[in-house]
Amino acid sequence: MFENRAVGLALTLPAAIFAAALFLVPVGILLSEAFRIDGSWSIGAYIDFFSSARNRTVFLRTLKLGAFVAGVSAIVGYAAAFVIVSLPPTSRGRIFGLVTLPLMISPVARTYAWLVILGRTGFVNQILVNLGITDTPFRILFSETAVFIGLLQLFMPLMIISLVSAMENMPKDAVPAARILGANWFQVFWRVILALTREGLVIGGTLVFTGSMTAYITPAILGGSKVLMLETLLYQRVTVANDFVSASVIAMILIVMSFSANLLLKRIATARKSR
Amino acid sequence: MSDFVLLENLTLAYGKTIAVEALNLSINQGELITLLGPSGCGKTTTMRAIAGLMPLRGGKVWIDGQDVSRIPPSKRQVGLVFQSYALFPHLSVFENVAFGLRLRSEPNLKQAVMDGLEMVGLAEFADRHPTDLSGGQQQRVALARSVVMKPKVLLLDEPLSNLDARLRLDMRTELQRLQKDTGITMVFVTHDQSEALALADKIVLMRDGAIEQIGTPEQIYSAPVSGFAADFVGFETILPDGKGGGQAWRPGAVVLGQGPYNGTVRGASFAGERREYVLDSKIGVVKADVSVAHPAFEIGQTVDFDLPPETAVQLARVD
């Protein structure tokens, strides 16, 4: 560690100024816009925003989808991570690679695949029609279900990665030890695995929840204008109605929700730990 | 030349923690001195200050008659062999040794590097990478890298601590030979008293950021000035005289089985030729070792013992 503060500051300043000028300042102005109606400070814009039934629906849907995607990811993620960790090292590496691979591929391409699968003449409907389950194809696209499926596929790898690395750090003998001491599988999961991987769950949960909540591509492609989420609503308000006040409100909601998801999950983690 | 390296009222600190306070020390040219002390005593910090890697809070550092306090490490002509060796992993052994010479455009670069590697017996490893070498070999490369620069002072940070016992002995002889051949002034930092006693011309025993005692190995070993110094060189039983001073005995000097004192055996262990005991007594904890020829004592047994005055060392202070 070198002590020269001036040099340290000089080296960090370009990056800090760049990020501040391009992010903090413009975003700050944007956020303040909803509080300034006709030159004076007010929270009227927020009241207006939430008094619209459609806006409330979009807001609640965004929360709901974020929570569902995080919850289902956690359930599937625990099963998958537990299995992956128990594999021998070489096949573990390969399977882990397959799980992380989708993260590197364009989300547009990933979401587009569901058009092929869930569309009117898509894979799922063809099977259903051919099996004689239905005559007229189901309308799966442009529904919350479609958006949910798309988001789940997009973000589940993040949960699995977090849980796998948490489980790899778990003492190897913890599960057998608990079994020897007479715990059943439910107790093993609740008292041992969950307790020892809480941090991974929190990190994965935060990533999946905030990722789903601030998603644009998936609701845009699989939800369309019928199933709006906050980001697609923001885009629509600006491009269709030039409504920058609503955009500012939505921006604030998104930022506040991302931050509070982070804080809340951190609180849960530390509260459990200290108990 | 005396006062070749001179530390004058040296004060060093990490943030608000003072590590070394108003330290004065003079090192003669061609001397091999050891900074000895437990971890946290400030020995490494002092060494880093000589190298210029540690900003001075107060005082001055002189090398070869020049005040180098404000001179950067690159211009001090000081070499340092790091405890971790700090070899450059992206360069070959040859290029590691050539690193400093290239920077000053040494005319006979190849010869100088090969001489350096020859000196540490690694000439045939010139094209290897440091990661392919054993710990002992890496250390020799680090040593050659510093020595080829012909520094005014060569600093060595715990150079033997990462080596196994046999290599340690080899390296010790090698360092002594090197020092005789080159006449280089060496400052050697260690926490191991036997290492310091075996190698040094002069030992500087440090404690809590200050010098506790300076002397030849003989003086340090047989005439410690304080309880701390005595304990550090193996006088483990210390008897205060109540006036600040006291006497100290090595475990072998304590007589067990007879004498005016008695104590309870708290610990006993077998060490081959001898048995070692720890006794609790009214005058304090006594550590003794006696030949296995003696009958053994049990833990919990009360044993008479004697502290013969003729085998004691007199301490000016016992703390």
Next chain:
Amino acid sequence: MNSRVATWLILGVTLTFLIGPFLIIIAASLSAGNSLAFPPQGLSLKWFIKVFEIESFRASFGVSMFLAIFGTFTALVLGIPASYAMTRYKVPGAEAVRLIVSSPIIVPGIIVGLALLRYLVIPTGFGIGPALFLAHTALVLPYAVRVVSASMENLRVDMEEAALLLGCSRFGAFVRVVLPNIRGGILAAFILGFVTSFNQVPVSLFLSGPGLRTLPIDMMAYMEINYDPSVAALSSLLAFMSIGIIFAAEKFLGLSKYV
């Protein structure tokens, strides 16, 4: 239940859900028919050829490549000195700096794009293209700082100190000792930044104009109007490009060490 069966069942279902859709896109893109379908109607490579004939895809691919390569490069130019300072120096307000530099990860991209459009492009007449470039650079900056910092932290400081004592200046030690030893980290940061920028949609949404669209946005626009397999073919190509990059990086660098 037999635990081996359960193991493979769980893995099978999870991997089918995560990877299966790609296989379906690849199959659909090989179709000889004119509309998007699975199973494909006959086999042909005509949609892969079609992709290269669509003018707007060619242009937007160029835009995305430019942003991904030069945006990431610029982010590294800003990020490497910052990472060096934060791992080696006592920087006053280091926490605040870290937070500011990583803010582009926390703030949703769509908001950043909108804010730049509304408060930089519109009032000052700043070009949309340069704004898009700066936005992508800022987006990649946190990844650059994080990955490069991680590899700098793994590099022992005493190696630099050794270089100083052998006669190097601070800057010389950085160039001769630090840079060669964090090459892997820098390359890993570049790949991560490239992929992030190339796949990014929300930041670019509002910073698009006539003739200036990134590839993913162009794909979304195309699929709103056309229902043919060309987007499937393009998606397959992009997937293979990503897989190729990751494979090469993992093979030659051990990318996973850095991320």
